[in-house]
Amino acid sequence: MPQLKNSLIFVAAASVGALSLAGCSTMGGTPAAGGTASAGGAQAKTAAVIKGLDNPFFQSMEEGIKAADGSITVQAAQDITDTSGQADRLSSLAGQDYNCFIINPISGNNLLQGLAQVKAAGKTVVNIDSPVDPKAATAANATPDTYIGTDNVSAGKLAGEQMAKLVKGGEKVAVIGGIAGDVTSGDRVSGFTEGLAGKAKVLETVSADWDRQVALTKAGDLLRSNPDIKGFFVANDVMGLGVARAVANAGMTGKVAIISVDGVPEGLKGVESGELTATVAQYPYAIGEMGAQACKAAAAGQKLPASVEAPVALVTKDNVGEALKAAPAPFAPYENPFKK
Template identity: 55%
Template sequence: MARARTAARQLVLVATVGGLGLALTACGGSSTASGSGSDGSSAATTGKVAAVIKGLDNPFFQTMEKGIQDQASADGTDVTIQAAAAITDTSGQADKLTGLAGQDYKCFVVNPISGTNLVQGIAQIAAKDVPIVNIDSPVEADAAKAAGAKIATYIGTDNNAAGQLAGKQMGTLLPDGGAVALVGGISGDVTSGARLDGFTAGKPANVSIVQTVAADWDRQTALTKATDIMRANPDLKGFFAANDDMGLGIARAIAHAGKTGQIKVISVDGNKDAFEAIKSGGIDAVVAQFPYVVGKMGLEACEAAMKGKTLPEKVDAPVQVVTKDTVDAALSAAPKPGEAYDDPFAELLK
């Protein structure tokens, strides 16, 4: 959904090739956006774009939708956005893409819930030789190949690198080391696995992992799992959560146990609630992605593809490590990074 420095430089760590806002639609709904270019003329001369994203029950994807909408308004692009009913609604999301695939769209932005759930629709799109831009969560390469689909570009966070940043930050929070637990998303999920693997690679040797569990990207599930883990490991020093929603559930479990501040929590995403939890002390650090930027670049990529531009195969979105020292600046800049980042698609559209 890229993308150790001193505290002064820690705010933004931008990937070499470059995911807070509120959505305008309800969960599982659709929206359209279009507008005029800054000179008052319409830039939407190359066709309509369709985007299918994950569920708007998660603020991360609300912000991604806002990035797509704002880019459409800025460039006058006619875009239809449809979202899954929930972050776990694989079949419903697939049905939305299949329905759109039969219509006259000239480019598609896809943000699959799993690596394979959108393959049927992708195959329909590929058969018409329409560009497919993959954002945030990758379409499984073998599945895309079997569908005869060439993904024009992939835009998203380097999740392994994000996990490594979290592992290094845990070392900073626990200079004397200690036992930590990892809380992942859906079991077998590629994004979750990459973040957990990255954390394992990035942590110092004196930080040991005593347990790894899956909490389905869900706050309440994470609360329950964290409560069980703390009971089984009374000397636990920290948690790493593969997304902010689970991190907030863990923070609540720690508060219920009367151990806020004693057990460190790091999560990944960069949602406003997580930033506010840093300010209040429930979460110690967030490896923030910029879903707004991922959505914006996804539509830019489609605009460039429809103009016949050759797209880079992969673009890493920016990330930043946010702590109590930098959270105010992060909130002020949101939903964008606090510093400039590379955007090759904007360059292609010049």
């Protein structure tokens, strides 16, 4: 896939069952103040259940939801392991008078019971970012009406293609993944390897649990055992900044390329400062905004597409100024089927 400096690269959400995103969480929520009138006179009274608001990715997602409709109730799980707590929040909301639900599940099946209740009541479900397992959803009669998200394989591929420009043939590149076995992390890593196209020697993936401190420790260990590492691919920006600290501690800043994924504000600032070489920016703000707009469209009687692509962009020193200026929104136009 070609690299674009000043425009977004769009990727299809091609395999709903293959996408997910890990993150840390705290509970959050704002009560709904009433519905939003749609063009057809219907009311879109919406509730959202997302991952944790201590993670900047999901903070940005909430911002996008609220920008589209400030009356939406937003609740979040306590942390990345709080699958039952997140499910309880949805189940509690499901019995109330909302007609549309935006969901960002921790796992592919932890919200199925609540979703089945929502769908049995004939309400709309908009699945964003982390998909519900399609087979389990079908079995539970809990299939969402639409899915909005990015393709993590393609995001990883952008990072791999960029790394291939920065290293010489045969040089060592380390990979720091999220939680072992996590689909999002695996997709990003496999996409990275594909994009790198054999240009470098890729070391075995090390899991750092989506945690900055763990990534710092693991990267430090890798640098001590492989002082000739020339690059790191890191599955999210938070861990990427931990890796950057390990590289700095080793006195190797500027000598080791670090490319991560997410494009959260702190990650963009890391690119600006030179701590990170690049980040593949996803846009949780746009994903959240489109989720809210999908609920409005459904209330207006519009048929929702089965899946919607979300934008990603490679951000480097060359275009980070544009990205920061527009943050948390995308810095270039992108296709949004719900905007009209």
